[in-house]
Amino acid sequence: MKKMVDLLRNKYFLATLVFAVWMLFFDRNDIASQYEYGRQVSKLQEEKDFYEKEIKQVKKDLNELNTDLQTAEKYARERYFMKKDNEDVFVIIRENKED
Numbered sequence: 001m002k003k004m005v006d007l008l009r010n011k012y013f014l015a016t017l018v019f020a021v022w023m024l025f026f027d028r029n030d031i032a033s034q035y036e037y038g039r040q041v042s043k044l045q046e047e048k049d050f051y052e053k054e055i056k057q058v059k060k061d062l063n064e065l066n067t068d069l070q071t072a073e074k075y076a077r078e079r080y081f082m083k084k085d086n087e088d089v090f091v092i093i094r095e096n097k098e099d
Contacts, residue, residue, distance in 0.1 A: 007013055024031055065072045076082040083089045 023029075061075075065075055077089075081089055081091060
């Protein structure tokens with residue numbers, strides 16, 4: 001018990017304790033903020049990975065469209081419903097019933 005009292009009277013221990021409490025709870029970069037920053041960083045990293053994968057896929061598709069005329073024609077027909085002059089295009093839309 002005497003050691004605890006002596007420890008609490010030690011000005012270096014008290015200064016360190018006050019500094020630690022201030023840094024952990026009251027500072028702008030406290031524990032809660034650091035946790036939130038870490039979550040934001042991981043979320044942004046996931047988004048970055050997703051967009052890098054998407055960019056890779058788009059570049060691959062663009063390369064295929066630029067090199068192969070049949071692929072470009074197929075893409076135009078599927079995405080933009082383009083057709084030749086002597087063709088008719090029927091678009092079938094399926095509705096999902098949610099019960």
